[in-house]
Amino acid sequence: MAKQLNVGIIGYGFMGRTHSNAYRNVHSFFSDVPYEPVLKTICGLEEKEAKAFAERWGFKSHTTDWHKVMDDKSIDIVDICVPNNYHAEIAIAAAKAGKMIICEKPLARTGKEAEPMVQAVEKAGVANLVSFNYRRVPAITLAKKLIDEGRLGRIFHYRANFLQDWTISTKVPQGGMATWRLDVKAAGSGVTGDLLAHCIDTAMWQNGPIASVCAMTETFVKERMNVDTGKVEPVGIDDACTFFCRFKNGSLGNFESTRYARGHKALFTFEINGEHASIGWDLHDLHRLSYFDHRDDSQVRGWRSIHVTDGDMPYMGHWWVPGLQIGYGETFVHQLADFLDGVAKDKPASPTFREALATQYVCDAVLVSAKNGKWENVKA
Numbered sequence: 001m002a003k004q005l006n007v008g009i010i011g012y013g014f015m016g017r018t019h020s021n022a023y024r025n026v027h028s029f030f031s032d033v034p035y036e037p038v039l040k041t042i043c044g045l046e047e048k049e050a051k052a053f054a055e056r057w058g059f060k061s062h063t064t065d066w067h068k069v070m071d072d073k074s075i076d077i078v079d080i081c082v083p084n085n086y087h088a089e090i091a092i093a094a095a096k097a098g099k100m101i102i103c104e105k106p107l108a109r110t111g112k113e114a115e116p117m118v119q120a121v122e123k124a125g126v127a128n129l130v131s132f133n134y135r136r137v138p139a140i141t142l143a144k145k146l147i148d149e150g151r152l153g154r155i156f157h158y159r160a161n162f163l164q165d166w167t168i169s170t171k172v173p174q175g176g177m178a179t180w181r182l183d184v185k186a187a188g189s190g191v192t193g194d195l196l197a198h199c200i201d202t203a204m205w206q207n208g209p210i211a212s213v214c215a216m217t218e219t220f221v222k223e224r225m226n227v228d229t230g231k232v233e234p235v236g237i238d239d240a241c242t243f244f245c246r247f248k249n250g251s252l253g254n255f256e257s258t259r260y261a262r263g264h265k266a267l268f269t270f271e272i273n274g275e276h277a278s279i280g281w282d283l284h285d286l287h288r289l290s291y292f293d294h295r296d297d298s299q300v301r302g303w304r305s306i307h308v309t310d311g312d313m314p315y316m317g318h319w320w321v322p323g324l325q326i327g328y329g330e331t332f333v334h335q336l337a338d339f340l341d342g343v344a345k346d347k348p349a350s351p352t353f354r355e356a357l358a359t360q361y362v363c364d365a366v367l368v369s370a371k372n373g374k375w376e377n378v379k380a
């Protein structure tokens with residue numbers, strides 16, 4: 001019999017839905033994980049919406065006060081799906097209450113804000129994970145496996161993009177619940193913390209630590225209406241960011257993110273070039289991995305498009321039959337399965353708060369470099 005674990009999710013927005021879906025499905029698809037999550041409490045700002053969400057997703061209760069989730073002794077896991085400015089306060093309270101914690105990315109707005117979160121979970125000895133879910137796209141997990149097996153040989157280049165186009169209009173406001181990402185007080189930064197954090201986490205997982213960065217950022221729309229104050233105010237986030245970096249292993253990195261690439265909604269891509277082979281991936285075709293191996297017979301040498309659906313591919317044995325693909329939502333199921341498996345085996349799933357702090361430090365260095373126009377070393 002699987003042990004039941006009560007879950008309290010803070011935030012019923014986009015991520016509240018992906019995480020609720022994962023809790024509902026993880027035990028059905030990953031039956032080897034010896035826990036069965038129970039959706040106990042959903043918390044969000046609006047009473048009516050929280051109640052409706054609870055009814056729709058099958059939560060036993062709802063609240064508009066996250067402190068109540070910490071006070072509820074029956075809750076085992078606190079799952080943080082709120083804007084970035086609330087992560088630290090809620091996570092530290094959850095750690096003090098002895099809860100296991102899953103926190104959405106980025107861990108916090110800055111490294112300085114994230115450090116006490118790391119200390120709190122380590123002092124409390126509670127299981128903790130940051131939701132960098134792209135690691136759990138089967139094709140990305142496969143890419144990591146191929147790199148670890150040494151198939152690429154020495155790595156020379158890592159390049160990644162995350163392109164969107166939803167803030168080009170000057171009429172898009174900042175602040176409020178719909179556009180908190182444009183308000184620096186809530187988000188901490190723009191595309192750097194929101195989008196590049198994903199690229200950086202994936203890159204360091206695959207290719208090791210980033211040692212130094214040289215960045216430029218731009219805020220194309222300098223003023224926007226702030227929904228919270230009703231006034232037109234300066235915009236404090238980076239609309240676009242491009243940075244070069246040196247990885248500790250000697251390879252060179254090239255990262256770009258923007259919300260001003262007309263025609264792109266969520267184009268996360270990466271390419272890795274090694275001595276023997278190269279790998280490429282594209283979120284719009286997320287079940288495929290591109291692979292080129294120079295050691296192939298020259299007559300059939302070329303880029304392969306691997307359809308990552310067979311049962312021996314990462315995670316895929318838990319899903320349908322070979323040839324049938326899965327999507328974005330399932331990455332959160334995989335993340336949860338790994339988290340619960342880590343709890344069962346006392347072997348923490350990655351990235352823990354401490355591991356995610358490294359990504360935060362890269363983001364910090366990128367923003368400092370963009371300001372001072374110089375190369376910045378990343379805090380170790």
Ligand SMILES: NC(=O)c1ccc[n+]([C@@H]2O[C@H](COP(=O)([O-])OP(=O)(O)OC[C@H]3O[C@@H](n4cnc5c(N)ncnc54)[C@H](O)[C@@H]3O)[C@@H](O)[C@H]2O)c1
Nearest residue numbers: 011012013014015016043044045081082083084104105106
């Ligand atoms: N892993 C990913 O791919 C991914 C994707 C999107 C967002 N995120 C991250 O998830 C987090 C949430 O983003 P989202 O897109 O779900 O946001 P959202 O705007 O869709 O939802 C935010 C939720 O937070 C709730 N909330 C806000 N302040 C609160 C408070 N003080 N107390 C209780 N509830 C509060 C709101 O009611 C709302 O339900 C962010 O940190 C974001 O960076 C991660």
